[in-house]
Amino acid sequence: MESLEDYRIIGKRRQLVELLRSKGIGDEAVLEAIGRIPRHAFLDDSALHIHAYEDVPFPIGCGQTISQPYTVAFQTQLLGVSKGQKVLEIGTGSGYQTAVLHALGAKIYSIERHRPLFLKTKERLSGLGVKAQLYYGDGYKGLPAHAPFDRILVTCGAPFIPDALVEQLAPGGRMVVPVGESEFQRMLRVSVVKEGGTEIEDHGKFRFVPMLTDKAR
Numbered sequence: 769m770e771s772l773e774d775y776r777i778i779g780k781r782r783q784l785v786e787l788l789r790s791k792g793i794g795d796e797a798v799l800e801a802i803g804r805i806p807r808h809a810f811l812d813d814s815a816l817h818i819h820a821y822e823d824v825p826f827p828i829g830c831g832q833t834i835s836q837p838y839t840v841a842f843q844t845q846l847l848g849v850s851k852g853q854k855v856l857e858i859g860t861g862s863g864y865q866t867a868v869l870h871a872l873g874a875k876i877y878s879i880e881r882h883r884p885l886f887l888k889t890k891e892r893l894s895g896l897g898v899k900a901q902l903y904y905g906d907g908y909k910g911l912p913a914h915a916p917f918d919r920i921l922v923t924c925g926a927p928f929i930p931d932a933l934v935e936q937l938a939p940g941g942r943m944v945v946p947v948g949e950s951e952f953q954r955m956l957r958v959s960v961v962k963e964g965g966t967e968i969e970d971h972g973k974f975r976f977v978p979m980l981t982d983k984a985r
């Protein structure tokens with residue numbers, strides 16, 4: 769039986785979905801995934817659980833943050849994932865975005881450069897029944913051994929579009945990557961078009977933690 773606390777959390781999650789809808793997220797599959805995933809389970813500090821459905825980022829350790837739900841919804845919508853597609857995520861972080869991709873039926877590979885986060889999130893995701901292949905490593909390199917990917921999602925701000933990641937996109941593939949060296953980034957969508965060329969669209973200004981070049985020890 770669900771406790772009173774659970775009902776409060778379920779209510780807050782419904783309100784978050786409505787908030788995202790009012791902010792322009794229209795992809796029902798994405799909204800449904802966010803309406804189902806217990807974001808509070810991705811926050812270590814249980815005092816924060818009741819705030820987990822506010823549209824804000826939170827610290828997750830190692831100086832990193834779980835992205836704001838609107839950003840997760842926006843990136844996921846832009847990525848346009850269908851069931852069974854192979855998706856590479858750069859920046860596993862708390863694993864929340866990984867869980868959203870899993871709910872959409874993707875076959876997920878995800879890389880994290882901070883070892884403590886990688887280890888904690890591996891345990892968390894398996895406890896929640898979220899299937900994903902998690903790697904500790906440098907996202908700039910991608911995962912050439914598992915390429916090509918139908919979709920690549922970068923969840924940290926990259927100073928440029930990493931070439932290795934473009935090369936790991938399948939024909940017709942797509943990558944969503946926030947690019948910019950200052951405090952803010954532009955949300956870019958890179959699509960592989962006919963004859964292997966790429967097309968780049970700009971989807972506005974966002975703010976991310978930086979994609980780091982030197983690998984954590």
Ligand code: SAH
Pocket residue numbers: 832833834835858859860861862863864865866879880881882885905906907908923924977978979980981
């Ligand atoms: N998707 C995450 C977002 C976490 S913030 C979530 O839903 O919680 C971005 C993450 O990218 C951080 O955990 C950070 O450590 C990681 N990151 C930064 N640079 C990286 C790199 N070069 N390779 C892989 N991960 C990186």
